Amino acid sequence: ALNGTASKLWNSNSQKQNFTDGRKRQADTRSNNLNAAVNLDWTLFDGLKMFATKERLAQLQSFGELSIRTQVVNSIATVINNYFNIVRQKQLLKAIDTLIAINEERVQLADKKYSVGLGAKPELLQAKVDLNAQKAARLLQETLIAQLRQQLNQSTGMPIQEEYEVIDSIPINLNLNYGMLANDIDKTNPGLQATRKTIDVANLAVKERKAERLPVVQFNSAYNFGKTNNGSVVNPEFQPIFSLNKGLNYGFSAVVPILNGFNTKRLIQQADLTVQYNRISYDTQHSMVQLGLSNSFKDYEYQKKALALEEENISLAKENVFIALERFKQGVSTNLELRDAQISLQDAYNRLIAARYNAKVAETELLRLKGNL
Template sequence: MKLQFYIRLFVTFALINGSTLSAQDKPQETLTLEQAIALALENNQALKIEQKRVEISDERNSIGNAGLLPTLSLIGDANYTNNSTDLTIRTFQPNPPVVSFDEDGVASTTLQGVAQLDYTVFAGFSGRYRYRLLQNEKQVASLQQRATINETVLSVSRLFLEIAKLQRREELLRETLEITQERITRIQDKKSFGKATGLDVLNAETDLNRDRTSLDNVLLAKNTLKRDLNFLIGYEAERRYWVSAVYNSMQISSLEEVKQAVRANNPNLLLAQEGVSISENQIGLARSGSLPRIGVFANYGYFYQENDVQQLAEITNVGYTVGGRITMNLFNGGQNKSAIKVAKLEKESIQLEKEQLEDRLVTDAVTQVNRITIIEDQLERERLNLDTFQEAYERTEERFKNGKATNLDVRDAQTALLNAQISVVELQADLMIAHISLRNLIGKI
């Protein structure tokens, strides 16, 4: 299964800032979003199962399986009998009027071979509807495969982006740990000169322990998500790698165009529409049971029989036979009527489910469009805040070096900057997830 056949990725995913991890901490293997999706499409077991279903439906989709072609059969049989026979035959003469035989071990041998061609000329259009149902089956298998591919791409993308968010948070926390450790060293130096107290050192060490705990929680969450992603893409559970990401800006269509795209392209909605088509063909198939059936046959065969006692001692026939039959079910306990009514009710039910699904999918698409707009506004504000917090932290750090700010002031500024950095990264990832979710809804992953 080729990646380019199923998806056109509109994003590559890489880190905004350079890595702060040391060479020994950072895995050498790098994984991009495109690579993760390609691996999932190649190795995911659910997709392999769907592919087999598509192949099965392709094989079944033929007019022969719908009963629209003639059948040719070779029929042969042989019989041998050996009986005690008490036989009385009228002579139609006055004397004797009958002749009787009472024999033991009377044998009879019969040999027969026939090549027969049967063809249903008309069966109430049932063959046509059976063929349409086979085409429906093929289309359903294809749409189910497409829906599974879309869900796989969406699941892989979400996991990948959540891992990237945690990975970036890990980087920022490691950077914070280094800065906090350096600050502890400076406070200890100040304490040696009487410019800081033991409480200042304890507060800084407490900050360091909190950062370490936060880092442990991030690593635990990241490794858990990586195991989930590894399962989807066919990697070993504990395989280590570094996700590589770039957040690109993406454009969305107008709200009305999005709604139309959902109705026209969403694979789950198309599956529901195919269900309506299936129910219509089921109605036609049920109606065909009330119509006459016309069939013809032709055969060419050989017949031989040898008898010990019977008047016909030996019979041999070689030749052909042609014939036809017409049948019509006048009454079968109301089964046809019931089947038609049930098929119509099934269609109405499926139509209502399809309309309900359409409303829900369109609503979800509108929600995603609104979510994208909100996240874009939030991201713009957080970027402005990031510049402000960066400048505030640098000034506070400088004042701390000059003895004009306390460790608490620096910690507050550092925490505010860290939260702003994390917020920007997470909003960027959330924006990408929202775009991918929207493209999944409009069937364009």
Template sequence: MKLKILCLITIISFNNIFSQTKLTLSDAIKIGLKNNYNLRISNKNVEISRRNNSWGTAGRFPTIDLVVNSINRYDNNDSEIITNNLIPSVQLNWVLFNGFQIFHTKSLLEDQQKLSEGLNAVQVENTIKAIILSYFDVVLQKEKLNVFEELEVLSKDRYNRMKTGQELGNAVTYEVLQAKTSWLEDRSNFLSQKLNYDNSVRALNLLIGEKTDKNYSHFEEFKIELKEYSFEDLKERMAINNKNLKNQYLNEMISEREIDIARSGIFPKLIFNAGYDYTKVRRDIRGVAIQNTNSYDYYGNLTLKLNIFNGFNTRRALEIAKIKNEISKIKIEEIKHSLDNSLIQLLELYNIQKELLNVADENVNSTKLNLQISEEKFKNGVINSFNYRDVQLVYLNASLRKLNAIYNLIKTDTELARLTGSIITEE
């Protein structure tokens, strides 16, 4: 299966920064698809199902056994007889007919392989989604770190100015202490955010199977292309491509195969047995010369077996298989209903988050301009340090809200892509 990462084209806009240690989203996904631990386990499960899907597992071929029996006997009577028998044999057992169970079992194994591959596709989707969110969580924490660093620089500059003003007699001790407290608070926030960033990088490395201490100097730009989605179009794509829904259809097919297998118990079985026996006998009788005899024989038998009564187990197994098939159909209805509900909620959330991003973007532009104006006013003594600090905090909160708004949109857009099956395509 060749995977084409559509989300790289439709979800995220890229920033072309060239560096040996730059990690792009495309690189992260490629590395993760190769190294992710859960995905590697899932691939092994697919390999197991492929190996199980064989005519041998279904029971089409005969079994051939080599058997060696050694029978030794000592008779303690007047004659005192010692008998040694060595009997090697080759035995063949072949089920020629069992109500077409072999063919139904082979079909079941094929469907189970398809289901295993379908579950693997779900794991691939979930892995890609997790990598996208983890990758942009790193970028989010990095952007937040830059905001806290910017605010710390401003706070330190404010504190230095207040100290200089105190030395010149233009500032009182209370204002200096307040400025110092604000700077130390911003410094503490910066260090805490640095830890958040480092932890997010470690989480990404774990997800893509890289070394825990591996660092990256550049990432892609933190922005998203806003799109207009049509509910009907998304619903149609979801009905065709959603992997969970496809897997449930496979579960329904598997339950139908199990009905056929259970029904096979009604029919007779025809079994062919054949073999070759060679017998070597050594008999030692006291007072008589040792006797050695050899013999061999071939045999071939047909057995026709029809169950008359087994406590209604065959009928019960057939009824249970039919009930399981009905359950699988109910689950299909449930999944369809659940998917429609999730799609409506996600699309509504996406549209609201677009509006929130527009509001947050305008708010950042306004607060940044206000911060620049307030900085000049503070330097010129037009406003005091407390007013300037309030403006800084407003800018900080506005910047963080915008960053969170971008990440929330990426998260919702990625989930929409996964839900509609467009996060990957098979070619």
């Protein structure tokens, strides 16, 4: 440590002196003093504590960066899921439009049949009810999309009323490999890295505590400057009008710890316990990440299979509706058969779009655990 001090004093005194030989002296004196000093205390050895402290602070900075990285990865995963949820809802809106078009044609056919006496009015009324239900579902879907967009804007710091279009499809990486994801996950998952840093920080704290048992050696030095000006003196033979003192001194000092009530030993034990606790926390979190990765990959594999199945189902459901509609036009099927085919198509759309979104969520979760977002 390097410190500097300085002071300036002004004195005004009235002095009177009587001597044994009868002499008398009296004067009003004024003086000023200037003092300055520079002190240097340099620790040469403290049991290497200074180096452990420096490294611990560096590790704490690294821990903070990894903690921020963990929050960023989690936030990115949330934004991705929210964004593709909007895409999902838009796909459902598109499916509703398809169903509305089919219902409109169904209403027209039912109306024609009723007009020529080949159909019953309840069939026409039911077709109109189903059409209105789809239109109401469309209004609700548009409202939901607007709400989800505003929620996404809020979470990303954008203006709440900001309008934009999202993509029409949900891209999915179907080639993720468990071995690739699990390999070196302790080096890529920022949460695990941050927890491991706490072990490093705790170990360095142990080194700091152990260093307190060793002597501390310091280099000490000081430069002093002092100046006094006396305007007048009562006794000029012994009191100078001006004086100046300056000089440099230096040396070494050592502090040897002998006994402090076993406080250092207690602090070392506490630091060792912190290391053990952090290691247990790391092992627990590492196990949880591995379990989460395993479960997420199983879900990912299931969603891929479900997606393939639902893509096949949607083709079958579309063909079924087309056939039912043609049969209804020709009068060889009932309104009930066509309605059942429509409901099957609606369910197939819902399952397909849900499978796409769930597969994307599973993919995002795997990449989040890996730390690759």
